[in-house]
Amino acid sequence: MVNVPEVVLQSVDKRYRTGAAALEGISFEVERGEFVAFLGPSGCGKSTLLRLVSGLSAATSGSVRVNGMTPDNARELMSFIFQDSTLMPWRTVAENVGLSLELEHAAPPLRSERVDRMLNLVGLTHVARRYPRELSGGMKMRVSIARALASRPRILLLDEPFAALDEMTRDRMNEELLRLYEEQKWTVLFVTHSVAEAVFLSTRIVILSSNPGRIAHDVAVDLPWPRTAEIRDSLVFEQTVTGVSRLLRGVMQA
Amino acid sequence: MSRRTWVLINSAVLLLCLLGLWQAVVSLKHLPAYMLPGPTLVAVAIEERFPSLMKSLLITAEEAGGGLLASIIVGMTVAMVFAQWTWLRQLVYPYTILLQTVPIVAVAPLIINWVGPGLIAVSTVTFVICLAPIIANTTQGLISVDDNLIHLFVMHKATPAQILFKLRLPNSLPNLFTGIRISAGISVIGGLTGELFAGSAQVGEGGLGYAITYANNQMETSYMFALVLAATLLGFSFFFIVMFLEWMALHNWHESKRADVGE
Ligand SMILES: Nc1ncnc2c1ncn2[C@@H]1O[C@H](COP(=O)(O)OP(=O)(O)O)[C@@H](O)[C@H]1O
Ligand SMILES: [Mg+2]
Numbered sequence: 001m002v003n004v005p006e007v008v009l010q011s012v013d014k015r016y017r018t019g020a021a022a023l024e025g026i027s028f029e030v031e032r033g034e035f036v037a038f039l040g041p042s043g044c045g046k047s048t049l050l051r052l053v054s055g056l057s058a059a060t061s062g063s064v065r066v067n068g069m070t071p072d073n074a075r076e077l078m079s080f081i082f083q084d085s086t087l088m089p090w091r092t093v094a095e096n097v098g099l100s101l102e103l104e105h106a107a108p109p110l111r112s113e114r115v116d117r118m119l120n121l122v123g124l125t126h127v128a129r130r131y132p133r134e135l136s137g138g139m140k141m142r143v144s145i146a147r148a149l150a151s152r153p154r155i156l157l158l159d160e161p162f163a164a165l166d167e168m169t170r171d172r173m174n175e176e177l178l179r180l181y182e183e184q185k186w187t188v189l190f191v192t193h194s195v196a197e198a199v200f201l202s203t204r205i206v207i208l209s210s211n212p213g214r215i216a217h218d219v220a221v222d223l224p225w226p227r228t229a230e231i232r233d234s235l236v237f238e239q240t241v242t243g244v245s246r247l248l249r250g251v252m253q254a
Numbered sequence: 255m256s257r258r259t260w261v262l263i264n265s266a267v268l269l270l271c272l273l274g275l276w277q278a279v280v281s282l283k284h285l286p287a288y289m290l291p292g293p294t295l296v297a298v299a300i301e302e303r304f305p306s307l308m309k310s311l312l313i314t315a316e317e318a319g320g321g322l323l324a325s326i327i328v329g330m331t332v333a334m335v336f337a338q339w340t341w342l343r344q345l346v347y348p349y350t351i352l353l354q355t356v357p358i359v360a361v362a363p364l365i366i367n368w369v370g371p372g373l374i375a376v377s378t379v380t381f382v383i384c385l386a387p388i389i390a391n392t393t394q395g396l397i398s399v400d401d402n403l404i405h406l407f408v409m410h411k412a413t414p415a416q417i418l419f420k421l422r423l424p425n426s427l428p429n430l431f432t433g434i435r436i437s438a439g440i441s442v443i444g445g446l447t448g449e450l451f452a453g454s455a456q457v458g459e460g461g462l463g464y465a466i467t468y469a470n471n472q473m474e475t476s477y478m479f480a481l482v483l484a485a486t487l488l489g490f491s492f493f494f495i496v497m498f499l500e501w502m503a504l505h506n507w508h509e510s511k512r513a514d515v516g517e
């Protein structure tokens with residue numbers, strides 16, 4: 001079998017009906033197992049990019065392939081995690097996590113077993129019967145992650161998932177996400193506006209410029225694995241952050 | 255003593271004072287009973303005519319309740335159709351607003367003309383005035399769903415039916431109950447108005463509205479007071495039933511029903 005890259009975009013343009021081009025001439029490949037962070041000024045098309053990959057929105061021209069298929073056909077492989085936890089307030093934590101399995105009509109025993117495992121994975125077994133309004137922001141985000149993982153995706157698309165959290169919670173969520181990533185070996189496309197977060201998490205950082213959104217830089221992150229919280233204090237981490245910040249500033253000023 | 259008991263006691267004392275004042279005015283001014291009967295006379299009227307009062311109350315409850323129930327069922331169905339087909343909603347929705355401005359006293363005789371007098375006619379009048387708030391509120395709840403939740407359902411290949419019943423409908427529950435609360439309040443008015451035109455085919459068989467017309471013609475003012483009281487109580491009990499159902503449906507999860515709010 002030929003080794004197909006997990007995600008391939010070729011000269012993709014996206015133009016919304018309402019305005020100018022959101023994305024122009026976007027081409028890149030993501031190999032299986034890569035953790036790619038996307039940085040760029042707000043409005044440069046990062047969310048649009050993820051929506052194109054997920055198939056929620058269609059490219060105006062160019063081609064998007066996920067595991068060699070159209071995004072529509074590759075939906076089972078992907079899960080999307082949004083900036084807000086977007087939980088359904090009328091469902092308990094466990095019912096929220098079980099959503100995808102319920103929509104697929106999975107057998108109830110399988111469903112509850114998988115839900116239990118996901119809740120255990122994100123450390124929320126003790127609030128399974130609670131409703132979202134009773135949870136803190138960080139817990140809600142963990143529920144959202146558990147829900148995304150319940151369908152056993154190979155590819156995770158995350159759109160500024162921790163932007164609404166305080167810094168400490170955010171750091172902890174980053175560490176948990178990495179722990180799961182090293183365990184599960186997904187391919188991850190991660191949009192953020194925090195350089196430190198991008199450097200800490202990813203194997204590669206793509207920086208977009210705006211009006212229209214294009215790829216300005218594509219740099220590898222050479223930090224050792226496994227990544228622990230201590231890495232944030234290391235010199236090489238700081239140097240990488242400084243370097244990426246400089247690139248990003250260049251894009252912002254242009 | 256808890257704050258709530260204290261409030262209850264105060265309300266009861268206030269009520270007694272008002273009743274006392276009412277009786278005093280009637281006795282001291284020697285007002286004739288057909289002008290303003292005192293509370294004791296009203297009490298006597300209630301006691302003497304309790305069976306027919308109850309009968310009227312039940313008839314009106316049935317008419318108003320039936321119309322309200324029908325408006326909830328039809329209103330929800332219409333709202334779900336609107337949520338499913340945007341173009342249809344844009345086409346038809348303005349006319350449902352028109353429904354709200356229909357002068358019911360002008361339309362009631364027409365309805366009775368078509369349906370024939372009796373329970374069905376009165377329920378239909380109630381149904382007509384209860385429908386618009388249900389449609390408007392439920393539609394609002396069905397269409398104001400977080401875009402990302404829709405995306406989530408689409409990503410997991412949800413069918414349109416799954417999106418409607420697992421996402422839009424639960425999302426619309428708080429709005430639906432707002433609509434039902436409004437409609438429950440006006441359903442009694444609908445029942446009374448309907449009866450003014452088509453209370454009953456037989457004398458003495460009608461609901462509260464019919465009995466009010468009858469008592470008015472007979473100058474039985476104290477019985478009229480009793481009937482007004484019964485109509486008010488009916489509206490109140492509808493309201494409480496709806497509040498209770500709303501609490502049952504929402505208290506687990508909805509922000510407005512948090513147990514600790516205001517404590
Ligand atoms: N659904 C949409 N319809 C029309 N324009 C949109 C839509 N979504 C995004 N845009 C526009 O496309 C551009 C990129 O938006 P977005 O992808 O959300 O940027 P980012 O996530 O990087 O902030 C912006 O100018 C935005 O206004
Ligand atoms: Mg965005």
